[in-house]
Structure formats: C-alpha cells, structure tokens
Amino acid sequence: xxxxxxxxxxxxxxxxxRLRREILTGALPxxxxxxxxxxxxxxxxxRTPLREAVRILAKEGxxxxxxxxxxxxxxxxxxxxxxxxxxxxxxxxxxxxxxxRNATAEEIAVIARLSETVERDHAGGDPVEVFDxxxxxxxxxxxxGHNAALARTHGEYLARLWRIRFMSARQRTDADRVLAxxxxxxxxxxxxxTGAMRRHMESHLDALVRNVExxxxxxxA
Amino acid sequence: xxxxxxxxxxxxxxxxxRLRREILTGALPxxxxxxxxxxxxxxxxxRTPLREAVRILAKEGxxxxxxxxxxxxxxxxxxxxxxxxxxxxxxxxxxxxxxxRNATAEEIAVIARLSETVERDHAGGDPVEVFDxxxxxxxxxxxxGHNAALARTHGEYLARLWRIRFMSARQRTDADRVLAxxxxxxxxxxxxxTGAMRRHMESHLDALVRNVExxxxxxxA
DNA sequence: CTTTTCGAAATGGTATACCAGAATCATGCC
DNA sequence: GGCATGATTCTGGTATACCATTTCGAAAAG
Numbered sequence: 001x002x003x004x005x006x007x008x009x010x011x012x013x014x015x016x017x018r019l020r021r022e023i024l025t026g027a028l029p030x031x032x033x034x035x036x037x038x039x040x041x042x043x044x045x046x047r048t049p050l051r052e053a054v055r056i057l058a059k060e061g062x063x064x065x066x067x068x069x070x071x072x073x074x075x076x077x078x079x080x081x082x083x084x085x086x087x088x089x090x091x092x093x094x095x096x097x098x099x100x101r102n103a104t105a106e107e108i109a110v111i112a113r114l115s116e117t118v119e120r121d122h123a124g125g126d127p128v129e130v131f132d133x134x135x136x137x138x139x140x141x142x143x144x145g146h147n148a149a150l151a152r153t154h155g156e157y158l159a160r161l162w163r164i165r166f167m168s169a170r171q172r173t174d175a176d177r178v179l180a181x182x183x184x185x186x187x188x189x190x191x192x193x194t195g196a197m198r199r200h201m202e203s204h205l206d207a208l209v210r211n212v213e214x215x216x217x218x219x220x221a
Numbered sequence: 222x223x224x225x226x227x228x229x230x231x232x233x234x235x236x237x238x239r240l241r242r243e244i245l246t247g248a249l250p251x252x253x254x255x256x257x258x259x260x261x262x263x264x265x266x267x268r269t270p271l272r273e274a275v276r277i278l279a280k281e282g283x284x285x286x287x288x289x290x291x292x293x294x295x296x297x298x299x300x301x302x303x304x305x306x307x308x309x310x311x312x313x314x315x316x317x318x319x320x321x322r323n324a325t326a327e328e329i330a331v332i333a334r335l336s337e338t339v340e341r342d343h344a345g346g347d348p349v350e351v352f353d354x355x356x357x358x359x360x361x362x363x364x365x366g367h368n369a370a371l372a373r374t375h376g377e378y379l380a381r382l383w384r385i386r387f388m389s390a391r392q393r394t395d396a397d398r399v400l401a402x403x404x405x406x407x408x409x410x411x412x413x414x415t416g417a418m419r420r421h422m423e424s425h426l427d428a429l430v431r432n433v434e435x436x437x438x439x440x441x442a
Numbered sequence: 443c444t445t446t447t448c449g450a451a452a453t454g455g456t457a458t459a460c461c462a463g464a465a466t467c468a469t470g471c472c
Numbered sequence: 473g474g475c476a477t478g479a480t481t482c483t484g485g486t487a488t489a490c491c492a493t494t495t496c497g498a499a500a501a502g
Contacts, residue, residue, distance in 0.1 A: 037453075045486085046486055046488075047486095048487065052273075055273065068453085070454075086315075086370075087374060091308075147304040148301065149308050153308060232455090258482090268457080269456055269457065269458090270457095272484090272485095289464065290465095290484075291483065291484075292484095
C-alpha cells in the first residue's frame with residue numbers, strides 16, 4: 001500500500017496486486033464490474049494476464065466470478081464477513097498455540113521489536129501504516145508456528161478481510177486495548193504460555209468481531 | 222471418480238476436474254511435469270483453458286507452479302502433509318462444534334442416513350466408494366455448521382489431502398474404529414453435545430495423523 | 443404511454459500466433 | 473576423457489483475433 005502508480009505491471013501477480021490495492025482502498029467499490037477489456041487497456045496490458053489476475057483475486061475472495069458475465073468486486077454481507085472472521089479466529093488461535101511451541105528466539109525478538117514499533121508509532125504515525133504493521137505482526141506470529149499451510153490459509157483470510165478490518169479499525173481505534181493485547185501476546189510468546197496467548201488473542205479477536213458488527217450496523221459497504 | 226473418458230472438456234472447471242482425477246488416481250504421478258501443450262492436445266482443448274485449469278489445481282495445492290517452468294504435480298513431504306492435516310483438524314473440529322449448534326433436523330437426518338449407508342456398504346462395497354462416502358460425511362458435517370467460508374476452506378483441504386488420505390486408508394482400514402467414530406459423531410450431533418462431538422472427531426483425526434505418518438514411514442510417494 | 447421485440451454493441455470464452463527465457467545436447471577446448 | 477560453451481529446441485508468458493452469449497436501447501405494436 002505504498003507505490004503510487006508503477007509502470008505497466010507485467011506479471012499477473014503484479015496486476016493482481018494493483019487491482020487488489022484499488023479494491024481495498026475503495027477505488028473499485030464493492031459491486032462494481034471488473035471488465036476485462038477496460039482494465040486491460042487501462043493498465044496497458046493484454047486481456048490474458050489480466051484475466052489471470054482476476055482469477056487470483058477471485059480465489060482470494062475479493063471478486064466474485066459469474067459465468068458469461070463480468071466479475072464483480074466482492075460485497076460480502078454482514079453474516080458472510082462474520083463467518084470469515086470466525087474462521088480467521090480459529091486459524092489465528094491455532095497459529096498462536098503453534099508459535100508458543102515452535103517459535104525461535106529470533107522470531108520472538110522480531111515480533112517483540114515490531115510490537116514496540118507499533119506502540120511507538122501509534123500516536124503520531126500514519127494510521128494506514130500502523131494498521132499494516134498490526135496486520136504484519138499477526139502474520140509473523142502465525143508464521144512463527146512453522147506450519148506453512150496454516151500461514152498460507154491465514155494469509156488468504158487476512159487479505160480477504162483487509163478492507164473490512166481497515167474500515168472497522170479507522171472508525172474507532174481502541175488503541176489502548178489493542179496495544180495491551182499486543183503486549184500480552186508478546187509476553188505470552190516469550191514465556192511460551194499457550195493459555196495466556198490464547199486469552200490475549202481471543203480478546204483481540206473478540207474486538208475484531210465487535211468492530212465488524214458495528215461496521216455493518218452503521219451501514220458499512 | 223466414475224466417468225471413464227468423457228468427451229472433450231470445454232470449460233476450465235471440467236478440464237481441472239479431469240486432471241484432478243488423473244492426479245489423485247496416480248495416472249499423473251507426483252513430481253511429473255504438467256506441460257501445457259501436451260495436455261492441451263491430449264484433451265483436445267486449447268492452451269488457454271488448460272492453463273486456467275492448471276491454475277485452479279495450483280490453488281487447490283495439487284500442482285505447484287514454477288516461474289517460467291513447467292508446473293509439477295505436487296509431491297508433499299511428510300512434514301508438509303502433517304501440517305495440512307493439522308489445519309484440517311482445526312477446521313473440522315470447528316465445523317463439528319458449529320454443526321452441533323446450527324445443524325437443522327433435516328441435515329442431521331441426512332448425515333445419520335449416510336452413516337448407516339457407510340456402515341452397511343463397508344464390508345462388501347467398493348473401497349473407493351466407501352472412502353468417498355466417508356469423506357462426504359465429513360463434508361456434510363462441516364456444511365451443517367452453516368459457515369460458508371469454513372465449508373469452502375475445509376473442502377480445499379480435503380481435496381488437497383485426498384490422495385494421501387486415500388492411499389493411507391487403503392493400507393489398513395481400521396474399519397471398526399472408524400465406524401465407531403462415525404456413530405459417535407452422529408450421536409453427538411443429534412444430542413448437540415459439542416464435547417462428545419469434539420472427542421469423537423479428535424479420535425478420528427488422530428487416526429488420520431497416524432495413517433499419514435505410517436504412509437510416509439513406509440516410503441509413500 | 444407502456445410493453446414487447448428485434449438487432450446492434452458489448453463482453454466473456456476460446457483458439458492461435460508470437461516472444462523470451464530455460465533446458466538440453468552437440469561441439470570444441472583444456 | 474572431462475568440462476565449459478554455444479546453438480537448437482522446448483516451454484511458459486503474452487498479445488491478438490475470433491466466436492457465442494448476453495445486454496440494452498430503439499422502434500414498433502398494443
């Protein structure tokens with residue numbers, strides 16, 4: 001979420017990254033069609049790689065495919081979003097448990113440093129930047145569990161929920177409690193205390209559920 | 222796993238289904254390259270849809286993509302497979318818990334009927350058929366949890382682990398304990414007893430872990 | 443004025459031609 | 473004889489042309 005307008009993206013993954021950014025920032029609003037020719041011309045690329053990029057985004061759940069029709073930018077309902085949060089919760093709790101068991105000292109140190117960075121930059125830093133750091137921390141914790149399949153699937157859910165998380169988080173930051181959760185998670189990880197880790201992660205994830213519910217209650221798109 | 226040699230598959234999903242079957246049955250052994258031109262000609266289809274089919278299989282984890290190289294039929298190591306089983310375990314346990322809470326009476330009845338079918342056909346029936354029914358039962362239980370995201374992700378893991386599960390199950394059936402687990406799961410579901418459900422599913426999934434470990438210990442491919 | 447119908451434009455799906463990088467093998471040098 | 477090196481062949485990546493279906497507006501019937 002930093003590059004402004006890079007040159008013509010050549011690989012499908014790069015095209016997907018660009019479209020993903022446009023979707024997540026709202027430049028491509030939910031429900032809008034993703035027409036192959038239009039976006040291909042706009043991005044200075046052929047239909048073939050753009051088509052593949054759309055498929056990548058579809059697999060991530062950011063766009064929904066319709067046979068013989070234009071794909072649409074995904075527009076999950078409240079219940080669908082909560083279902084995804086529920087799965088994310090299970091994946092992340094499992095990741096935390098594995099991290100307590102398998103994380104190396106270096107990984108713990110990196111996570112602790114990142115937590116401090118978030119805490120330091122929280123007040124003055126760019127909210128988007130802080131939000132990305134927060135997500136990166138969760139990703140690192142799961143990665144520290146040393147289960148590649150879990151890390152991959154967890155990453156997919158994070159990507160799919162990025163926009164909702166972002167729009168939920170910017171409404172009310174809950175800054176103090178979020179930071180307290182982070183501190184608790186880092187401490188639990190350092191102590192390899194799976195019970196404490198689970199408690200702090202549950203607190204964190206419960207807050208996410210509340211944020212999402214409030215987001216939709218306030219007519220979020 | 223029934224159609225012998227259908228006519229030219231026209232849609233990518235159909236092509237993917239055919240390739241999937243060939244991979245899971247071992248016709249395309251793990252590690253073998255999936256060359257676009259060869260298979261496109263063999264299946265009487267162009268490279269474009271076949272390419273998309275390969276991407277579908279890649280997302281399912283059945284083939285691994287390499288930049289500028291032929292994709293390979295996936296050949297997971299023991300640890301990778303066990304990692305995936307561990308995630309499947311979490312997903313399935315969560316599905317069982319949700320099923321106890323959200324399943325309708327009709328869904329419970331369907332699952333109970335299927336369990337009886339498996340039990341009846343187990344002795345004489347085709348092993349492949351029985352295996353598919355077993356997997357279908359797990360799929361139905363998770364689906365009864367009424368969490369679409371969970372069902373989708375769980376289905377992906379089932380597909381990815383199909384071959385290993387199949388080759389593990391055919392070695393030693395563990396028939397009696399498997400059927401006992403099924404009965405226990407159905408009973409727990411009917412009683413909406415999440416604790417009992419979890420215990421029986423854990424028994425089932427522990428057996429799966431043992432099967433996979435034995436499969437690799439015996440030099441499984 | 444509303445509704446239906448027909449046709450032109452648009453759009454996704456597929457086939458094919460072309461391009462760039464990689465693998466392979468023959469050849470020549472050490 | 474072994475190894476580096478080069479050209480040929482093969483393979484995935486991309487662009488483009490063609491086709492089938494859908495869509496949507498205009499025109500005509502009610």
